[in-house]
Amino acid sequence: MGSTSTLDAEISIAKLVTDGATTANPEVIEWVTEVAELTKPESVVWCDGSQDEWNRITSEMVEAGSLIPLNKDLRPGSFLARSHPGDVARVEDRTFICSENEADAGPTNNWRAPADMKAELMPLFDGSMRGRTMYVVPFSMGPVGGAITQLGIEITDSPYAVLNMRIMTRMGQSALDGITPGSEWVRTVHSVGAPLEFGQDDVAWPCNDVKYITHFPETLEVWSYGSGYGGNALLSKKCFALRIASVMGRREGWLAEHMLLLKLTDTVTDKVYHLSAAFPSACGKTNLAMLQPTIPGWKVETIGDDIAWLRPGKDGRLYAINPEAGFFGVAPGTGEGTNPVAMETLWGNTVFTNVALTDDGDVWWEGKTEEVPGHLIDWQGNDWTPDSGRPSAHPNSRFTVPIQQTPTLADEWFEQDGVPLDAILFGGRRATNVPLVAQSLSWQHGVFVGATISSEKTAAQEGTVGELRRDPFAMLPFCGYNMADYWGHWLEMGETLGENAPKIFQANSFRTGAHGRFLWPGFGDNSRVIDWVIRRVSGEVEGRVSAVGTLPAEGELNLDGIEDVRPELDELFAIDPASWLAECELTEEFFAQFGDRVPAGLRAELAGLRQRLSS
Ligand code: OXD
Ligand code: MN
Numbered sequence: 001m002g003s004t005s006t007l008d009a010e011i012s013i014a015k016l017v018t019d020g021a022t023t024a025n026p027e028v029i030e031w032v033t034e035v036a037e038l039t040k041p042e043s044v045v046w047c048d049g050s051q052d053e054w055n056r057i058t059s060e061m062v063e064a065g066s067l068i069p070l071n072k073d074l075r076p077g078s079f080l081a082r083s084h085p086g087d088v089a090r091v092e093d094r095t096f097i098c099s100e101n102e103a104d105a106g107p108t109n110n111w112r113a114p115a116d117m118k119a120e121l122m123p124l125f126d127g128s129m130r131g132r133t134m135y136v137v138p139f140s141m142g143p144v145g146g147a148i149t150q151l152g153i154e155i156t157d158s159p160y161a162v163l164n165m166r167i168m169t170r171m172g173q174s175a176l177d178g179i180t181p182g183s184e185w186v187r188t189v190h191s192v193g194a195p196l197e198f199g200q201d202d203v204a205w206p207c208n209d210v211k212y213i214t215h216f217p218e219t220l221e222v223w224s225y226g227s228g229y230g231g232n233a234l235l236s237k238k239c240f241a242l243r244i245a246s247v248m249g250r251r252e253g254w255l256a257e258h259m260l261l262l263k264l265t266d267t268v269t270d271k272v273y274h275l276s277a278a279f280p281s282a283c284g285k286t287n288l289a290m291l292q293p294t295i296p297g298w299k300v301e302t303i304g305d306d307i308a309w310l311r312p313g314k315d316g317r318l319y320a321i322n323p324e325a326g327f328f329g330v331a332p333g334t335g336e337g338t339n340p341v342a343m344e345t346l347w348g349n350t351v352f353t354n355v356a357l358t359d360d361g362d363v364w365w366e367g368k369t370e371e372v373p374g375h376l377i378d379w380q381g382n383d384w385t386p387d388s389g390r391p392s393a394h395p396n397s398r399f400t401v402p403i404q405q406t407p408t409l410a411d412e413w414f415e416q417d418g419v420p421l422d423a424i425l426f427g428g429r430r431a432t433n434v435p436l437v438a439q440s441l442s443w444q445h446g447v448f449v450g451a452t453i454s455s456e457k458t459a460a461q462e463g464t465v466g467e468l469r470r471d472p473f474a475m476l477p478f479c480g481y482n483m484a485d486y487w488g489h490w491l492e493m494g495e496t497l498g499e500n501a502p503k504i505f506q507a508n509s510f511r512t513g514a515h516g517r518f519l520w521p522g523f524g525d526n527s528r529v530i531d532w533v534i535r536r537v538s539g540e541v542e543g544r545v546s547a548v549g550t551l552p553a554e555g556e557l558n559l560d561g562i563e564d565v566r567p568e569l570d571e572l573f574a575i576d577p578a579s580w581l582a583e584c585e586l587t588e589e590f591f592a593q594f595g596d597r598v599p600a601g602l603r604a605e606l607a608g609l610r611q612r613l614s615s
Helices: 002-020 026-039 051-064 114-125 159-168 173-178 236-252 285-289 340-345 443-451 483-500 523-537 563-572 577-592 600-614
Strands: 043-046 079-081 095-097 133-141 150-156 186-191 212-216 221-225 255-257 259-266 272-278 298-304 308-312 318-321 326-330 351-353 356-358 398-402 423-427 437-439 454-456 468-470 503-507 544-546 549-551
Touching: 002 026, 002 043, 026 114, 026 133, 026 150, 026 186, 051 079, 051 159, 114 212, 114 221, 133 159, 133 173, 133 236, 150 159, 150 173, 150 236, 159 236, 159 326, 159 351, 159 398, 186 236, 212 236, 221 236, 236 255, 236 308, 236 483, 255 483, 259 285, 259 308, 259 523, 272 523, 285 326, 298 523, 308 483, 318 483, 326 340, 423 443, 423 523, 437 523, 443 483, 443 503, 443 600, 468 577, 483 600, 503 523, 577 600
Parallel strands: 043 133, 079 351, 095 212, 150 186, 186 221, 272 423, 423 503
Antiparallel strands: 133 150, 212 221, 255 308, 259 272, 259 298, 308 318, 326 398, 351 398, 437 503, 437 549, 454 468, 544 549
């Protein structure tokens, strides 16, 4: 009797999957059926990415109290979501790389054996979608059919995740049609872990105290449980486009990077250049992605703000795409003064999460405007006034917005096979040592520079102020395999590219002088740094060689209009051998945790740096 009803239930779940299926690919149907049989949803929806679907899901969520529609005159087509207060950010301590061998995950990742992790996860996913709709979300990272593009499917029980995936990826039927029998694609499963048993009422933001963000690089799978938030739930982003893709890239000879991507046009010669840049969080990455130059002669256009995939093209150069289709940006600190382009981008069609609500049905966050509203509803739904003594928006509150709304979007975002890269920039937030800009002495030296990126801890972070936090290639939480092997892969890419390799630079606009005063104005004036970088690439300027790289020679950095910075130049570019040598000790300690997997080339670079500093 019992086994007959189990069989009946399985048949009806399989029927739920096949009834609405919009593909005939048996591999997809089989996988979706397996996940449905495990998670036991009430219904299954195959998403097509259409406007109708968007309208239907947003209406259902508004009806259910999970989305607040914003004032249609002020912010058309836009919504506010408020998360559970315990589900507001990525959970790095619950993020796991489940490679067969622990050493392949490396010392900077949490590791679990794949079989052990599956054994731990399956009971949690068993019935986790009861009473909910299971959405099947096919998506393309990059233009469908492009040379660098990859495809995936996210199964999720979160309609909030579906809406965000529609903004962040090319989601829908054409992606699904690209997944053909035998082709490679990434399988991702997401459940908020909040089944609705026996018709129980839902809450506005379902999630679970228990969270798992797990990656299976050998089988190209992601399983995420318990969180509805950002990088934990939009599995195309950090999970696929960085952690899984970095492993695919190593296997197949390309790179998945935590980099923004810019198009730069010299308006005098019309010559076009492309630059990608890796920055740890809180180092002005979004502002640089939407840079408004303060010097004439350059048009700067946005291709990407967070992730770039880089692959050698037929001509031997390194080509780049932004695999994403939207921005999932941090709201606080984004304002008319700091990033007018982002503010214009957010005119409508935006999902806001954990920002404050104004009395006229618009959104606000700290830094949006200089004038602070007299009354708001804060991110937790409570009344707020300027003397409440707490921020109105969560510090990690976000906007999700289609990239195509960016006024500075480059046509090259649509480019099927990507753009050729001329320069790669590594940034950090360093009060000391690191000069405003330096070109690496070779590709190998550039990889050493990327591998040793660091930021000084600020008062907002745990640990001692001034202590260095290493964030190699800004990939510390995002590299899906052993970080030392990743450096090795970068070195191999350099060998493949040879003379065609982009030039590598390091930049730091956070150097301070006496009393912690910033020496460089930053923001739009970073166009002056980029101007020098490109003039180095084109061979227009010579630079001067120093122990840590090639610096701008006297007069090469364009300071027109900010002549008051001139007296700071010595300090901005000062290289103090003693403190650099002390930093080399720390680099040696940092490398030591990777044991003999550190490529010999990087050890040679450390030795070379010490020698140059001592001579
Ligand atoms: C992001 C991050 O959200 O890097 O982009 O954490
Ligand atoms: Mn990021």
